[in-house]
Amino acid sequence: MSDNRLLERITVDARVLGGKPSVRGHRLAVEHLMGMMLSGDTVHDVLVAYPWLELADLHACLIYTGRSVAGERVYPFGLHGIANETAAGHLDPARRH
Numbered sequence: 001m002s003d004n005r006l007l008e009r010i011t012v013d014a015r016v017l018g019g020k021p022s023v024r025g026h027r028l029a030v031e032h033l034m035g036m037m038l039s040g041d042t043v044h045d046v047l048v049a050y051p052w053l054e055l056a057d058l059h060a061c062l063i064y065t066g067r068s069v070a071g072e073r074v075y076p077f078g079l080h081g082i083a084n085e086t087a088a089g090h091l092d093p094a095r096r097h
Helices: 003-007 030-038 043-049 055-069 079-087
Strands: none
Touching: 003 055, 030 043, 030 055, 043 055
């Protein structure tokens, strides 16, 4: 199954979990499933905990999570730099203090 087809399993509806991405409209957030696996639960553990869940749903969660963070950039700088640059009216992530 293609990534785009799998991503159809991830839904966003303001009436379900306040609009958090969830699995097929159920009240089960992608964030929750990723948290389970990050804390050590296996795929088998997750599928046993949610019998209606399918392996493809977990694949969809991984794809969604990966794409969500793919464009993130982190610009490290100290708090001192933030205060000085904010006071000057600009933030320059390329500038290091």
